[in-house]
Amino acid sequence: MTMPKRVSTGSPACVGTELAAAGVQGPGSAVWPVANRAYFVPFRNHRPRLTSAIWWWNGSVLTNNGDAGFYDVDGNRLFSTGSTARSGASARQAVSASLTLGKGLFYLALACVGTTGSFQRYSPPNIGVQRATGCLLADTAFVLPSSVTFAAMDASLYIPVIGVDFA
């Protein structure tokens, strides 16, 4: 059976079902809420698969570097791009990422060093719905650390568009 080659925040394997069921509109461009913050979007992998790239979707303003990665459920970093200059306004920006993810639950992570640059993000209607999706955050997390202590989502109402491509 075939499976999607690309999975991102809006996919059923992430939080797309919950966002759609809650009537959340499609993503829009907004500045990163807090400098050095990382957001973590849960991602469910149905079987071991080899990734080829991790990516985020830039907003209209490209200032501030980004760092994207994969984490396990215990907060251990499995891969990260490292600090990466952003390019391509309002475009998807991919970085090669060759990693075999096993079956189970993981987190797609995205961090940004400042608050002037913008990214495409979903904006849930309130903090409660945002927390109910299972997304998490960590502050003082740029570059993405080797291990992280997850914290609950706050009132930023910001779930970035992060994705993975499979080989």
Add this chain to the structure above:
Amino acid sequence: MPDYSRAPTLYLPHGPTITTLSQESMAGRLLQAGTFGTGTGWPVANKALFFPIDILEPFLIAKAFTVFGATPTGNFDWGWYDAAGNRLASTGSIAVTATTDLQAAALAYNVLPSQDAAYLAAACDSASTLLYRTNSFSAIEMAAVGVREMASAFPLPSTATFADMTHAYLPVIGISKRSTI
């Protein structure tokens, strides 16, 4: 037990949370998006609602939660029931304190996929308690896909007598594997 690992397009591992908005619950049963708001209280004081949840792999519940509206008041009780209406776990009465936010309570229970069917239960002792909810789905729709209710069921009883849902009322209620939500 079926080997779900051989059905990859139908089966994904559970996420960190399962809510009434998830594929495992109402989003897998009612194929439309709701329009949500926070302005309506619990349908009837002391009524319990039971939402079906599909569990395909062990899910160790750490907490149950609800997204509440403004002006917290009343008390809430979350629970987990089997298909026969037996209460398997519940939090007991918890004062509602969240304001347009999620409030969680410890509900330790390991749900196994061998359980025939499962219901996430919630009861509230006040009709003034506001929840983030949609009324986009009719009571008929909700009853037709298996949402149940029980009157005079606060706190959640050890044995529930299920009746068909009679309210157009879908709140955001869920369970979490993690203590941090």
